[in-house]
Amino acid sequence: xxxxxxxxxxxxxxxxxxxxxxxxxxxxxxxxxxxxxxxxxxxxxxxxxxxxxxxxxxxxxxxxxxxxxxxxxxxxxxxxxxxxxxxxxxxxxxxxxxxxxxxxxxxxxxxxxxxxxxxxxxxxxxxxxxxxxxxxxxxxxxxxxxxxxxxxxxxxxxxxxxxxxxxxxxxxxxxxxxxxxxxxxxxxxxxxxxxxxxxxxxxxxxxxxxxxxxxxxxxxxxxxxxxxxxxxxxxxxxxxxxxxxxxxxxxxxxxxxxxxxxxxxxxxxxxxxxxxxxxxxxxxxxxxxxxxxxxxxxxxxxxxxxxxxxxxxxxxxxxxxxxxxxxxxxxxxxxxxxxxxxxxxxxxxxxxxxxxxxxxxxxxxxxxxxxxxxxxxxxxxxxxxxxxxxxxxxxxxxxxxxxxxxxxxxxxxxxxxx
Amino acid sequence: xxxxxxxxxxxxxxxxxxxxxxxxxxxxxxxxxxxxxxxxxxxxxxxxxxxxxxxxxxxxxxxxxxxxxxxxxxxxxxxxxxxxxxxxxxxxxxxxxxxxxxxxxxxxxxxxxxxxxxxxxxxxxxxxxxxxxxxxxxxxxxxxxxxxxxxxxxxxxxxxxxxxxxxxxxxxxxxxxxxxxxxxxxxxxxxxxxxxxxxxxxxxxxxxxxxxxxxxxxxxxxxxxxxxxxxxxxxxxxxxxxxxxxxxxxxxxxxxxxxxxxxxxxxxxxx
Ligand SMILES: Nc1ncnc2c1ncn2[C@@H]1O[C@H](COP(=O)(O)OP(=O)(O)OP(=O)(O)O)[C@@H](O)[C@H]1O
Ligand SMILES: [Mg+2]
Numbered sequence: 001x002x003x004x005x006x007x008x009x010x011x012x013x014x015x016x017x018x019x020x021x022x023x024x025x026x027x028x029x030x031x032x033x034x035x036x037x038x039x040x041x042x043x044x045x046x047x048x049x050x051x052x053x054x055x056x057x058x059x060x061x062x063x064x065x066x067x068x069x070x071x072x073x074x075x076x077x078x079x080x081x082x083x084x085x086x087x088x089x090x091x092x093x094x095x096x097x098x099x100x101x102x103x104x105x106x107x108x109x110x111x112x113x114x115x116x117x118x119x120x121x122x123x124x125x126x127x128x129x130x131x132x133x134x135x136x137x138x139x140x141x142x143x144x145x146x147x148x149x150x151x152x153x154x155x156x157x158x159x160x161x162x163x164x165x166x167x168x169x170x171x172x173x174x175x176x177x178x179x180x181x182x183x184x185x186x187x188x189x190x191x192x193x194x195x196x197x198x199x200x201x202x203x204x205x206x207x208x209x210x211x212x213x214x215x216x217x218x219x220x221x222x223x224x225x226x227x228x229x230x231x232x233x234x235x236x237x238x239x240x241x242x243x244x245x246x247x248x249x250x251x252x253x254x255x256x257x258x259x260x261x262x263x264x265x266x267x268x269x270x271x272x273x274x275x276x277x278x279x280x281x282x283x284x285x286x287x288x289x290x291x292x293x294x295x296x297x298x299x300x301x302x303x304x305x306x307x308x309x310x311x312x313x314x315x316x317x318x319x320x321x322x323x324x325x326x327x328x329x330x331x332x333x334x335x336x337x338x339x340x341x342x343x344x345x346x347x348x349x350x351x352x353x354x355x356x357x358x359x360x361x362x363x364x365x366x367x368x369x370x371x372x373x374x375x376x377x378x379x380x381x382x383x384x385x386x387x388x389x390x391x392x393x394x395x396x397x398x399x400x401x402x403x404x405x406x407x408x409x410x411x412x413x414x415x416x417x418x
Numbered sequence: 419x420x421x422x423x424x425x426x427x428x429x430x431x432x433x434x435x436x437x438x439x440x441x442x443x444x445x446x447x448x449x450x451x452x453x454x455x456x457x458x459x460x461x462x463x464x465x466x467x468x469x470x471x472x473x474x475x476x477x478x479x480x481x482x483x484x485x486x487x488x489x490x491x492x493x494x495x496x497x498x499x500x501x502x503x504x505x506x507x508x509x510x511x512x513x514x515x516x517x518x519x520x521x522x523x524x525x526x527x528x529x530x531x532x533x534x535x536x537x538x539x540x541x542x543x544x545x546x547x548x549x550x551x552x553x554x555x556x557x558x559x560x561x562x563x564x565x566x567x568x569x570x571x572x573x574x575x576x577x578x579x580x581x582x583x584x585x586x587x588x589x590x591x592x593x594x595x596x597x598x599x600x601x602x603x604x605x606x607x608x609x610x611x612x613x614x615x616x617x618x619x620x621x622x623x624x625x626x627x628x629x630x631x632x633x634x635x636x637x638x639x640x641x642x643x644x645x646x647x648x649x650x651x652x653x654x655x656x657x658x659x660x661x662x663x664x665x666x667x668x669x670x671x672x673x674x675x676x677x678x679x680x681x682x683x684x685x686x687x688x689x
Contacts, residue, residue: 204635204679209686211630254682301689 003030003038011046018045021059029066037074041065044081051085053093060100071107072116083120090127091134098138099123109145111196112218115239118150122157130161132168136175143177144186149240151220152189159185191240193249202253206261209300214261225394227402228256233410235260244398245313247306255306255399259289262296263405270409271366282392283380284373285403286329287355290336291369294359297337308337310399322394323387325380329395332376347379366406426520429481437466437473438606440598447474450591451523456544456567458587461595464641466606467570470595471525480564481522483513487532493539497552509555518543518550521562529569530582537586543567544589597625597642606642611649617658620687621645624662627683628670635676640666658688 005012005026012019022045029041044065048058061084068076080103087096106119127134137144137157144153157175160182164171174182195218206214214235219226221238228237237256241249271288273281297304311334321327328348335341335352343349355372362368380386393402450457451474459467468484475482485496498512517524529537542549548561569590571582597603600622608618622645629639644666651661659681667680 201675201679201682204631204676205682207634208627208630208679208683211627251682300686302684302686305689306686 003035003042008042008046011049015049015055015058017055018049018058018062021062025062025066029069032066032069033074037069037077040074040077040081041069044077047081048084051088051093053088053096057093057097057100060097064100064104067104068107068116071104071111072113076107076113076116079117079120083124086124087127091131095127095131095134095138098135102138102141105142106145109142109194109196110150110218110239111199112239115150115218115220118220119153122150122154126157126161130157130165130171130175133157133161133164133171133175136172136177140175140177146194147186147190149191149194149220152191152240156182156185156189191249192242193253194240195237195253196239198250198253201250202257205254206257209258209303210261210265214257214264216257227393227400228260229402230260230263230405231408233264244310247310247313251306252310252399255303255310256401258296258300258303259293259307259399260401260405262292263288263401263403266292266295266364267366267406267409268364269366271370271406273407278389279386279392280374280377281403281407282389283377284370285406286333286395287336287373287376288366288369288403288406289400290333290355291359291363291366293337295363298363304337307399308334311337311397323391325385325387326391326395329392330397333395333397351376351379426481426522429483429520429522430479431472431476431482434476435469435472436609437469438598438602438609440466440595440602443470443593443595444474444477446593448478451478451566454548454563454566456590457569458590458592459568459570459595460573460592461570462597462638462641463572464643465595465597466642467595468525468527471523471568471570475523478523480566481517481520482525483517483522484525484527485513486527487529487536489531489533491532491536493536494554496536497539497550498555500554509552514540514543515550515552515559517567518559518561518565521564523566523568526567526569528572530571534583534586537582540567540569541586541589597629597639600626603642603645607645607649610646612653613649617652618645618649620658621648621662621666624666624684624687627686628666628680631676631679635673636671638670640670644669659684 005022012022030038033041041062045058045062048061049055051057065077065080068080080100084096084099087099103116107116110116110119123134126137144156148156160171160174163181164174170179173179177183177186199216199218202216203213206216215233216235216237218239219228219236221240226238228235230236235257237253241252243249244252247255271284276284293304293307297307311330328343328345331341331343332348332352335343335348336355339356343352351372358368377386386392447457447470459470461467471484472482494512496512496514498510498515500507501510511519514524516522526532526540539550542551543561543565544567548565550559550561551557552559598606600619603622603625604615604618607613607621608615611618613621625640625642625645628636632639647665648658648661651665652658656664662684663681667677667684670680671677
């Protein structure tokens with residue numbers, strides 16, 4: 001199937017201004033889109049024309065869309081059109097045009113189709129609560145998104161919208177980034193490192209260490225309990241992180257992606273979750289983490305050092321623990337990484353010693369993690385000291401994923417195309 | 419008019435160069451030399467091509483004349499020219515003429531760098547004629563029976579503009595070189611730089627990580643030569659991270675993201 005401009009002659013002959021623009025953008029669009037995408041792109045122009053909000057809107061759409069597709073893929077075209085249609089009942093053609101104008105920057109700064117969809121939803125919600133703020137905000141979107149994540153932007157905007165619900169002048173000043181509270185909020189929501197800024201470095205890093213490509217995607221890490229995760233062989237990491245103690249945000253990203261890559265590189269089969277309680281699964285996962293990190297640490301002692309610095313960071317903050325077992329678990333995680341670390345507890349000492357005695361021989365065997373994990377679970381169960389799952393899952397090891405991969409493992413083949 | 423002559427002994431390789439064979443290249447080269455076959459050594463920068471030629475020249479007991487080729491080089495730079503001084507004009511043989519007369523091995527390093535009109539002067543020396551016409555002087559040198567021509571060639575960065583003509587390429591037998599396998603490269607780095615085996619092994623592993631990035635942001639991997647440099651600094655007491663950064667990262671790329679990554683990759687090897 002091939003899409004030709006001539007097929008759209010009917011509609012184009014009515015609007016010569018649009019045809020001129022399209023002749024310029026069509027070529028670029030045809031390079032970045034499949035025939036289906038191209039068709040959606042052209043049909044979209046037609047639909048926007050029919051909206052009757054002026055040619056400028058259509059022209060902007062035609063110019064910006066190929067740039068957005070380049071960043072986020074062509075499936076996004078329909079989402080953008082739907083968003084424009086929804087907006088049309090709430091605001092002027094000019095604001096819809098500004099929305100389209102903001103999309104290339106949003107796509108570039110968010111770096112992911114799913115996040116861009118979130119952005120479109122946000123714009124829609126915002127239009128229904130503080131429509132007057134939309135224009136000034138869209139005028140500053142590049143500045144905002146180079147500093148904020150999507151959730152940061154949402155919080156920044158919500159604050160302004162609520163504070164100046166009935167005060168149009170101040171609403172506009174806020175969203176023009178002119179007022180002091182606007183700037184202060186921006187500062188507060190600003191994260192240490194945005195994923196899109198370090199994405200290239202992270203990809204280089206993983207490729208250098210393991211000689212293959214990994215797909216890493218930013219994920220809106222809105223809520224405090226967010227854990228990175230591996231799904232369909234894609235590493236999902238927070239869209240922004242702060243520095244942790246002495247560890248820079250970039251190094252935290254490296255530690256996180258390195259940990260997940262280790263799961264993928266040093267696992268050959270899933271562990272069966274059959275008959276296991278979620279708490280037992282947590283303990284097995286913790287030992288599985290120790291196993292893959294052992295293997296990675298043999299190859300990359302410096303990576304292990306980085307992980308260790310993140311594990312020990314919270315050890316001192318025992319008093320803030322929600323459950324007395326949590327600091328002990330953190331300490332055990334540390335001991336599993338470093339043989340020389342001790343604890344005043346015979347059972348745990350014996351347990352960790354067993355791990356270190358056997359790990360070399362059983363490093364490739366995740367059944368070892370199963371057995372050791374269950375042993376550790378029983379150790380705490382016998383003491384009636386197993387925290388609730390909610391607390392367990394909030395263990396203060398910032399770089400580790402939620403371990404769903406351990407149970408859902410998918411064969412990871414160098415040559416698999418994604 | 420008188421000619422300037424040279425003493426062939428000065429071109430002999432006096433001490434046995436350290437060369438660690440990586441395959442059967444020594445035997446193959448010997449056979450090629452016995453047939454006086456012109457040779458082309460292909461391989462990335464700093465993988466041991468020059469060292470190999472030195473070693474073979476030593477082993478075969480032949481003088482070695484090396485020419486580092488460059489874009490500005492003219493045919494006269496290879497063949498020779500008349501020099502003017504207070505006593506009149508004198509002909510001075512260029513290195514190629516020189517080698518052909520004394521029966522040396524002539525090594526044209528990085529020959530693609532030379533312009534094609536320069537490269538063609540080697541043609542008559544590299545076929546059955548084994549002659550070198552000195553057009554300006556009106557002399558035809560018959561190559562000494564022991565003369566052999568060797569060129570080196572880095573297939574990695576040959577661009578469309580810079581490649582040898584087929585008519586040049588097809589006058590040579592070829593030997594492929596690459597960075598040696600891990601254990602051999604480790605031995606080379608340890609021996610050449612004086613660091614112990616453990617450090618040498620680490621350096622080699624780091625270079626493998628960087629080679630993973632070749633074609634993915636890096637044009638070239640870290641060469642054996644750079645590993646030797648790193649080892650030399652470390653054995654002089656420089657902190658390994660600093661030594662690696664200076665020798666294995668900074669020279670390799672100007673891309674800040676890539677440098678940052680390489681530094682981080684280096685760090686993963688030191689606990
Ligand atoms: N097989 C080897 N045996 C001993 N040393 C080696 C070997 N391979 C590489 N080296 C070391 O690597 C260094 C660089 O090698 P060499 O100068 O021969 O590279 P090259 O291939 O000629 O590079 P270029 O194309 O840049 O001229 C040598 O000085 C030596 O220390
Ligand atoms: Mg994990």
